[in-house]
Amino acid sequence: MRFEVLGPVRAWRDGHEVHLGKPQHRALLGLLLVAGGRPVAMAELIDVLWGDEPPGTAVNGIHRIVGILRRVLEPELAPREAGRWLARSAGGYRMVVTADELDLLRFRALTGQAPDIGGFVAALRLWQGPVLAGFASRIREHPMVVALDREYQQAAKNAADLALTAGAADQVLGVLRQAADRHPLDEALQARVMLLLTAAGRQADALEMYRQVTRRLAEDLGVDPGAELRAAHQQVLQQETDEADRPAQLPRDLAVFVGRQDELAGVLALYRPPTGASTPVVISAIGGMAGIGKTTLAVHWAHRVAHQFPDGQLYLNLRGFDPAERVMEPGDALTRMLDALGVPATKVPAGREAKAALFRSRMWGRRMLVLLDNARDEQQVRDLLPSSPGCLVIVTSRNSLAGLVAAEGAVAVTLDVLAAPDAHAFLTRRLGPARVQRESDAVDQIIAFCAGLPLALAIVAAKAALRPQQPLAGVAAALHAARGLDALTSPDVTVNARAVFSWSYAALTPVTARVFRLLAVHPGPDVTPEAAAAAADVTPDRAQAALDELAHGSLITEHAPGRYQSHDLLRAYATELLADDEGTDARQRLFDHYLHSAVAAKLAVMPYAVPVTLDTPADGARPLAHAEPDAAMAWLRAEHWVLVGAVEAAYRQGLDDHVWRLTWSMSPLNQHVDTEIRMLEVALASAERLGDQLVIARISNGLVTMSLRADRADQAERYGLRSLEIARSLGDVATQFRVYVALCQVYQDREQMDRLLDAGRQAVALALTMGDITVESIARSELAAAYALVGDYPKSSAESARVLAIAEVEGNSVSYAAILDTIGYCHLRQGDPATALTYFQDSLAAAQAIGHITGAEPLVRNHLGDAHLAAGDVTAARETWEQALEIADELDASTARKIRAKLVALR
Incomplete structure (x- = not known):
């Protein structure tokens, strides 16, 4: 015998279909088959057959129908024999069937443990229509039937995910389009089929499908497409991606990586390229104290598996424990990710949730590796987790990130200090086996002093490698001489990191030592030789030499060509060394360097812009000149996040003149709406501290346009009216004109026609007063x-x-x-x-x-x-x-x- 329930209820004996009798008979058999071999209670059978008003003879009626079905299935069965198929069980009945005999069980076997694409296709082909097709809605709305329909939908989605990951769209499109037709309001399924059509080169079909689904949702439910369907639509439209959308951002791997073999083996086992079942996003949260080697292990791991992610690798330092408290906001982190994915600034929406949705949509269907370094907590990274199968996310943090483990299924990997054998191998790899063996006692002393902390060992090894003739015993003695300083690391680790830093710092040339100290005041995520030269008031060549010396000593890292970063422990140490007046002068030079360079860049890009007045830069600030517009724009883009950091740092330092001028200089960048609003709000606060009414008016007017772009018309009007009031009191006609033009957009948006006409007329009147024909054309328009x-x-x-x-x-x-x-x-x-x-x-x-x-x-x-x-x-x-x-x-x-x-x- 062979039974089918994935569609109409049917049965075959020896290749011939069996007539199952009356609808009640088929309904009872169908429910037992849907139960898949599990017992169905008598009360449930009665409810399915008769609903709320069963006859008094309902129990006898069930027994009678069961008897009829037994003889239908087994014509040779003697009276009162139970037979092979229908058995009494738990106060009811059940069907005794296997996967070879029932399509439902076959379906579950094919979609169970680690199915491949062929298994999914075979399983989905078993469906010949809705479960229990042809029966009344009361029967088809039974919870078991509804749950089985959901199994079908989920299997279809899993098949789609696997096909998208494995690049096998053509193999599944037939059965999945059929599934989408059967469940037209399942937006997640419709979205996946759209992506499959696109992957198969049928973008026009995918767009037509979106139009049909959109129309159906409106007609049947009165709703718009949800986020997932809209994201799929956007991905279809943006399918023509270029190499810029396939970033390769991993930092350089450490050529002398050694040790951590158990941890490395563990993390390498976490991800395997998808070959069968849909592979979920894998998240690993690597935790441990500062300097323990979290980033080193994460980067090495990422490089080992990068070839498995053909769509690219993303890297972001979230600065969760930056000593200057410049922790990266989740919204800024999303902006950086979208930039890396090739999304133009003008197409990045305002608001964290909208950015997160766009990020997930751009990641959907891709196999990418995401390394999120130095996270403070779960909230900082949660929006950065892609939902697309086939991705790997690696997160490093000093904190445990227990929330990711609990809510996101992250695998926690906690690092400890290096064991003595690994520490010995660490130094051997860097200093050479002959030198280490020759002075094994001194090596043991160095290892004991550093207590297995990789950062401390790396600094010691770097200095010792630069002095191959110096005995290691001298290195050990110098370290012990520095013991008078307190530990920088967490109190439960007995390692004098500050002593290691001080020993390495003492060996620097005077100019390099000064550059090291002064880099502590730099406001951005990384520094260039030009900015370092400004901080230290040295020539760019001398700054470059100092940066090279620091890099050779493992005190900074060149994470990208010409751009340098420092470990936050080392930044904290440099801050301790910095004298107050020394830091104040360096900040002034740095902020003047960025301000004058940025203003020059803006005027090179936008020569028609009304220039801001600038004081003479501090001696040694060394601002850059930008002869060509393209070079100026390239510099602004490269320094964008440094300039954002400079605005925020200047505000904290009370350098308010720098704040609003820097904000003005960044306008050619077409910044993201929320970033620009934040910068303008900081600039407005600075202008208010200065009491400069003209600047307040102009910045408030800038906030009118940006608030409208963020769909905040009420806020836009408030800024506009404030700007207008101040400009009138100052007699500033140009600002009044710009405010009225901006208010025209506000009142048009709010459909306030009387105010719109008045604003337009006022703009024209002011334009005529100004006597500028271009201004007049804007107003009359x-x-x-x-x-x-x-x-x-x-x-x-x-x-x-x-x-x-x-x-x-x-x-x-x-x-x-x-x-x-x-x-x-x-x-x-x-x-x-x-x-x-x-x-x-x-x-x-x-x-x-x-x-x-x-x-x-x-x-x-x-x-x-x-x-x-x-x-x-x-x-x-x-x-x-x-x-x-x-x-x-x-x-x-x-x-x-x-x-x-x-x-x-x-x-």
Whole structure:
């Protein structure tokens, strides 16, 4: 006999289908088969067959149906014999079947332990339709049936995950498209099938599937697609990735890595490349005290397995225990990750949750290695964990990160100091076996002094290696002479790290020793020779020589060409050595170096920007000149996070003039919305401490635009009105003009038409006072748009004509794109969609030529979709709005909200 329940209830004997009789008979058999060999209680059988009103003879009725089924299944069965298949059990009945006899058990066997793709495909092909197909909803809504349907959905998702990881989309698409058709509202399944279609080169089919699912969700549930489905849609659209999206960020492996064999074997066993079952994200949290070698082991491990991750490796130092308390915020960490994945700054959304969703979507379907170094706690890393199968995440921290172990299934690896044999091998690898054997007593003393702390051993070995003629006994004696200092490490470890540092520091040349001390005041995550030269007031060549000497002595690390980092224990030690006046002077030189270099870079990139006034830089600051715009922009990008750190550090140090000027200089970078808002808010606080009303007004106006980009219109208006009040009191016409232009966008967003018209008129009046024709075109463009929105088309046309005339003379592409959009809008509102389409398409071409910097493209596409809809082309309208939404979601939250509402209304 052979039974099927994954679809209609059916049975075969010797290759011939058996007629199972009445619906009640088939229903009872079906429920027993769905139970998969487990007993089903009598009360449950009665409920399935008769519901809330069973007859008084229901128990006898069940016995009678069972008797009939036994004879149907075994015609030769004698009366009252139980037979082979249907057995009494636990006050009810059960079917005695195996995986060879029942499709359900076969399905579970194929999808059980470590299935391969072939097993998944064979299992999913067993399904011929809904479980118990053809029965009433009361039977099909039984919990066992519902649970079995969920098994099917989960198996389909697991198969998709495995195929995406293994690059085998074609093998599973047939059965998975069938599964997606059967469960059209399962967004997670639909998302996976979209990704499979894309992986199989069928991007158009994937986009069509997204449109169909979106429409179905709206019609059946009245909801928009969820985050996972939207993320899959975005990945389909961004499938054409280049090599920039495959980062290789791992720090250099240590060529002389030695020891940790047990720990290394343990971590290497944690991950195996997916060959069968869908491999989950593997997280390993490596913990231990400072200087214990966590990063060294993590980097070595990562290099050993990097070849298993063809989509790249990400690395981030989270600075969880930075002595200057510059711990990296989770939002900033996500921004850095998205940068590494090739996401332009203009496409990184504001807000930590939105960034985390985008990060997960960009990681989905990829096999990547992520190394998160020096984490303070679980909250700092949780949003940085990808959900895509086939990834490996390595986290290092001094803390236990128990939350990751409990909630995320992380594997904890705790490091201890090196045992004496490993410490001996450590020094042998660095100093050579002959030297170590020759002075074995001195080596033992060094090991005992360093107590197995790898950082201390590395520093001692580096210094000794640079002096091959010096007896190791002298090294040991010098270390013991430095014992008068307290330990820098945790109190439960008896190792005098500070003594090791002081011994190594004492051997530095005077200039290098001074550079080492002064690097403690550097505000960013890493330092260049030029910045080191400014800190120490030496030439760049001398700074480079000092950095080389420090690197050779393991006191700093060149983690990228020309960029150096220091262990936080060593930064803390350098801070202790630094005299107050020495540190104050170095900070002034450093902040002047970055301020004057950044302002020069901005003016090279944006020569039309109104320059800020600067004091003469401190002697020795050595600001950089930037002759070419490309070189200036490259410098700004390379120093971006250093400049962010400089703004925050300058604020803490009370260098308020530097804060707002540095913030001004960073504007060409098209920073991420939340980063720019944070910098502007810090700059505003500095301006308030200075009491500089003009600066307060201008920074407040900058916050108007950025608040709108973050869809915070109320906040934007508050900043605008504050800026306007101050600018009026100062008689600052230029700032008043900029505020009114910004307020036009605020009132348009909030649909406050009276205020919009007033702001537009005020902007034009101020522009005429200023006597600048380019400024006038900007103001008249805003006023034309305001007239169009209130329905005064003749006045809008008159203002538009003036703007076009100015644009033709001045070549102002921003005003040109905006005014074409306004003219198109007027034609559309007056019932002429054909002409409107022409203007919108021309405006779109102009907006695309400008780029994302103005945010014009999603606005124009929004109106273009309106025109398509008015012309009766619903498909074109939907496609245009979806294209606009892809840009606006990452660039302009306010416009994205409006477009999404239109798409919902269209459905």
